[in-house]
Amino acid sequence: MSDMSWKDLRDLECANLRWVGESWKTYATAMVEQTERLRTDVVDGHLSIDNYESDTADTVREQIGLIGDRFEDDLSDYATIRVSTTMLETADALEAEQLELRELVGLIEDHDFEIEGDLHEYEVNPSAALHRAIWDLKPPEWLCDRVGIDRASAWYDLASQADALVHIKPVYDSAKELCGQYQDWLRAIMSRAHDADDDAAAALSAMKENPPELPPQFGATYDDLIDDYKTALTEEVAAEMEAIANGDTDMSPEQVNQWWEDLSDAEREALIAAHPEWVGPTDGIPTTARDTANRVLLDNEIDSLDDQIASIEAQLAGARGYDEGGSVDYDALQAELAALRQDRDDLASLQDQITDDEGNPATYDKTGQSYYLLGFGTEGSGQAIVSIGNPDTAANVNAYVPGTKADLGDASGGLMGRTETMARDAYKLDPGNETATILWLGYDAPDSVAPEAMQEEWAEGAAEDLESFTQGIRATGGEEPSNMTLTGHSYGTTVIGLAASSEGVDADNLILVASPGVTVDTADALGVESVYATTNDLDPIGWGSVHGADPTREAFGATEIESAPGGVSENNHSTYWNESNQTGRDAMAGVITGVAG
Template identity: 25%
Template sequence: MRGRTRRPAAIGMTGVAEVLGWPLDEMLAAATRFDTGGERVANTSDSIRRSSDLDPTWRGVTRQAADKRVDAETTALHRLERTLLDIARTTRDGHARLAAIRDRIASQLAAAQTSGFDVGDDGAVTHPDPSRRADAAYLTDRITGLLDEADAADVSLGTSLDALVRQLDGSGSLVPLPNGEYVDAADATFLLKLLPPEMIARYWASLNDAQRRDLIEAAPDVIGNLNGIDFADRAAANTRSIRDALTVEIQAGRGGGEKAGRLRELLAPADDPRHPGRKAPRSILGFRDEGNGHFIEMVGDLGPDATGVAVLVPGTGTGLHSVDDYRRRAVGLSRASGAPVIVYADGDLPQELIDTDLTPFENTAFDPGAAHRLAPRLVDFTGALDQQLAVSGLTLKTTLIGHSYGGSVVGTAEQLGIRADRIVYASSAGTGVESGPWKNANPEVQRYSLTPPGDPIHYAQVLGAPVHGGDPDTAPGVTRLDTGRYADGTVVEGRHAHSGYLDDPASGALRNIAAVVAGREVTPYVDRGPDIDARGQAEAIVDGLLDETLNLVSLVLPGR
């Protein structure tokens, strides 16, 4: 294994023989030695601290100076311990990834050779029978793809280990850059992207405030969207990115346009969920000036007084144009639950329920593409949230809320193994677009659903079941909740109910969601009317009787 920057193919890349010859068993032995070293360093640190406390009568300036020295030494030892354990864990993780790739290559190689194919060291496959040329090309793609994966895994592991080993050579008290060198901030942010979130978090914690500011100034678009960066610093970086985006609009002569107005609103204080009538700076944890406008906004604060934390994934029509609508809804939920609410729209969601002529499928609410794209990002972000809670010493329960198409995103994330304490499918399009069941990363996860009677999403739950996975209200292990009444006493029902309860903090549906987030008692499902005869409507669509159906679903406005 090389552990260096990948060379262009013309110079050379990882070959079959090299991969099959990787001495991976030695990696596990090395990891064990690093674990042992970390334990010894920890014992040494504890011994130094105990020794300094042996004489409680020792006081004065000398004692103060000695204490400072002990603090410095034990801090250095703790850092060394963490580095050794990080090396051990990274080595084990790298071993698992490299071994899996090696075994897949060996399997492909054996299968090809058994079938009479010749496999070159570069992965090129040939067969003496010209009629097998297409098969050879297919196998070439498979094997060379695995070699590329091996090369990337090798380089990634080498980069990660280089960054850690550099912390052992005396430079760890400074700024250990990911590639082991000391470079300007722009180069540092580029290398930072190569590291896993856990290592990013440790790296970021090792920097002082000035160094963090330099990295934010150099690449706010990177730092503001990088899992492993402290949330406060992500927000600071995204504030810079939003200012930059606004400058682009102004310089292009669009300073008075709708987009510029939205960007200005993101930079301005907004309603404080904890203090009605007051304003608070907005905390944007993710921002990309692309597509329909990607954003992650935290409404409320992560603190010891919070009852939990919620991540709300919105649905069709969401984009920069609806960021204020979802902040308003998040404020209502935050006040009702006593918990911060994170609106997660880190990608392009469909902007149309269905095309008017029913022919284009792509980029409509029936297209699973957005769920495929957003779900892995959601998994990674919730991992960063767990990490943020851990370093903050908070034991808050995390609730994922998927509304409309966002429910399909959350369900897909569950199929990918997302970790959460509670999950709410709110007027959800389905249970996930991947094949296979929910993976239950947390075996004690609690799942809930709610869909008002007459909500047009019932159409999608039937018509879109082959794509989005079906109705979460009837899914095994899901507790269906009552949607109740609005603040004025009317039942939450009908075509406007799809999002109407999110706009009414006193509605039974939103209060039930708030109860889930806060860990309070919930109100189970009450039959307040028929859902919708969705199967009958499906037959009508098949028969071409679309007018009334399209008129109904068209009233579900974008972002609602």
């Protein structure tokens, strides 16, 4: 577990991590030159059939080929993908946090605050000198400015000192408010740094688990062992994919993508066909492959539900005539049947949404973009990740994270309606550059405002998955990174905020719509370059935030977007994508497309 202190992070030589990553990459290239020597100079050269011809000679040539292939696979899978990429990704991640930390520490020192407490629960408090200055009625200039009072110019400036005395509580409160913001920011930086460190350590440790066998050496039982080795070789790619999908490798989406790209076309096609359950949900695998796999899974899941429904219906029908002893629990079976029918209907609706009349991927007619299925599930309220447009090739990517009461049924209803509205708005504003708009219901959303949406456990359950999703979009995108936005609505903003501050999200912009709070009190703690917030005047969410400061407050530090409410009789918590808020929608589209709205 990472126990790095803030001073450790501040003083870390990230260049050393990067140097290790580059060294392993260079080493892997040099080692491939050695295996090439075996092929070129030995197998095809001195030991070619012209110089050495027999069954044994064939075995030796094959053995040398297998040894070289194994080492090249190892160099790719371990030296490059695991060690080199892990070190380079970690260097990038820690360097980003280090830059923020150095900026923050400068601010803390400038304001005469100090960092105290345990490294996992740092506190930022006024220093003794600042306490003394306030009690001496000589608060520093910046603090007087925050409160709106004049600083005493000299010991005889009694008017200003009297003003400071009258305002001593607001002065303290203001200092503590700023301390609180810096504390949130510091904790977020360290949380993301520890997360990056722990993720890297896990990836490096996992590479030693269940590595593929090496070819056997020449000697006793070689003939038997080499047959076993070749058999294992044919199953190796599937075994690796299974380990990746199950999370056993702890590989990042970027590493998964590198692994996938190293496979042959035939290997990829075989995996999609034989194991869509591993390919479909895995971040780092390209969108088209995941879409193909997930559509197969969706068909299979609907068929499976049909079978289960038929089985229960048969049980109920058969039991009606004969179950005089009451051995069948009708209520339980009826409840199970209702749940299965609900799941089946929801999945069928999702399938209809993304499929045209000929059974091909459907196209959203307002933008001409195809729907891509990146994930789905029926656990809890249900999950669905659907993209309008291919995020791997789009110039802009916008992922919409919905909030309380979002469920699988709504994924092809109102939630998809909002997603389509955002896709249309982006297309209208910038038709020359594609924007992929994604509904990310990749978590089990709260079912009720109270008590569930008052709790953070739903966001905690989503944080790692949202982090991984954004990293996956980056990994499968082109060389030119897309302009990526996460747009949260209501509790969806809490999900985004918690993920961004604790794990880190790889996004350029956050748009926080109708937020009940994002678990931190300052936009700086979110670790994303641009943060926007909007709440209309008639939205009841504005009456009080639950999960930290209201992001539309000026002190939070987000850029506010104006949103117009609907009619007074409407539920104005849910009118942000209505026509009545075209101004707000245009502004959001401006952020999402990178075009001033």
